C-alpha cells in the first residue's frame with residue numbers, strides 16, 4: 001500500500017462544485033488502494049479577501065491576529081472537503097496545522113517549519129481514514145500561537161507532510177498541467193516537461209516561474225521528497241521534480257522510455273520570466289574602498305532583498321563608478337528615498353529608479369558541461385534587436401535584465417534559439433498555477 005500526499009490549491013477548491021471534483025479525485029486514489037493525506041489551501045481568493053478585510057479595519061493589523069484570521073481560510077476548505085468525502089461514503093478527518101503537528105518558528109506571516117509530529121495523522125490513517133490537513137499554517141511551541149508560512153505556503157505543508165510520513169509521492173495539484181519550458185501564456189510553443197531536477201526547478205522558481213513555491217522545492221530537495229506537479233482538471237501525468245539520485249518514476253512504472261533514455265539531456269531545461277523587479281542605479285559613486293559597503297548597508301537596513309548587482313567603471317567622470325541593482329518593485333521606492341536622503345554622506349551624483357524592467361533567465365544543469373550557452377542567448381536577443389541592461393550568471397543559470405516591453409518577444413526568441421519549442425501550441429487555461 002502506497003502513501004500519497006495530495007495538495008490542492010485555492011483555484012482547485014474555489015466553490016462547492018470544485019470541492020466535489022477534488023473529493024472524487026481523493027476517493028479514487030483511496031479506492032486504488034492507497035493511504036491518502038491531503039493538504040488543502042483556502043477556497044479561491046479567500047486569503048486575499050481576508051487580508052483586505054484586515055486592512056479595512058486596521059492600518060497595520062497585529063501579526064498574531066492576522067495569522068489567526070488567515071489560518072481560518074484553510075479551516076473552511078478542510079472541513080468542507082472532509083464532509084464532501086463523507087457524502088461519497090468514505091471516512092475522512094480534517095486537522096488544523098497545529099493538530100497535525102506542524103511545529104514552526106514564531107515568525108508570524110513567514111514562519112518556517114522546524115518539526116512535524118504527525119501523531120494524530122498516523123492514528124487516523126491506521127483507523128482507515130483519509131486525512132485532510134489545513135495548509136499554510138502551524139504552531140509555535142514557545143508562544144503557543146498559531147502561525148502562517150507565508151503566501152503559497154500550502155505547497156510547503158504538503159511536502160513537509162510527505163517527508164514526515166515517508167510518503168511515496170507528493171502530488172501538487174493546480175490549474176496548470178505541470179512545469180512548462182516557459183509560461184505558455186507568453187510562449188505558445190512552450191512544452192510541458194515530463195521531469196525536471198529539483199535543482200533546476202529551484203532556479204526556475206526563484207526566477208519567476210510560479211507553478212511551485214521555492215520553499216516547498218527546497219524542503220523537498222533537503223528531505224528527498226518526490227514531487228509530482230499536475231492538473232486538477234485532467235488525469236494526465238504532470239511533471240516529476242526529481243531529487244538527487246531519484247529514478248524517474250515513469251521507469252519504475254515500467255513505462256517505455258526508450259525515446260528518453262540514452263538521449264543527451266537538453267542543455268537548457270526552461271526559460272523563466274519575472275516582472276516583479278525594479279532597477280536602481282546609483283550614478284557616480286566614488287570609486288574607493290568602502291563605497292559599496294556604505295550603500296548596501298543602507299539598502300539592507302531598508303529591508304530590501306537584492307537580486308542582481310552590477311558595478312561599472314565609468315569613464316565619463318574619472319574616479320567614479322555606477323552601481324546598479326535589482327530588487328522587488330514594492331521595495332524600490334523606499335530604498336531609492338533612503339539612499340537619496342543620504343546623498344551627501346554617500347557622495348554619489350544621482351539615483352535612477354526604474355521599474356520598467358523585466359528579467360529573463362535560462363536554466364539548465366547542462367550548462368556545467370557545455371560551452372557557448374550564453375552566446376546562444378545573446379545572439380537571439382541581438383537578432384531581435386533587444387538591448388541587454390544587466391547580466392548575471394550562476395552555475396546553471398544565465399539571467400538578463402531587459403526593458404519590460406521587450407520581455408515577451410525575448411522569451412519567444414530565446415525559447416526557439418535553445419530548441420525548446422514544441423510542435424503544437426500548449427493548451428492555455430486561464431490558470432494561475434495556484
Ligand code: ASP
Nearest residue numbers: 041047136151152153154
Ligand atoms: N491560502 C494561502 C495563500 O493564498 C496559502 C496557499 O494558497 O498556499 O497564500
Ligand code: MG
Nearest residue numbers: 010041042047
Ligand atoms: Mg491561495
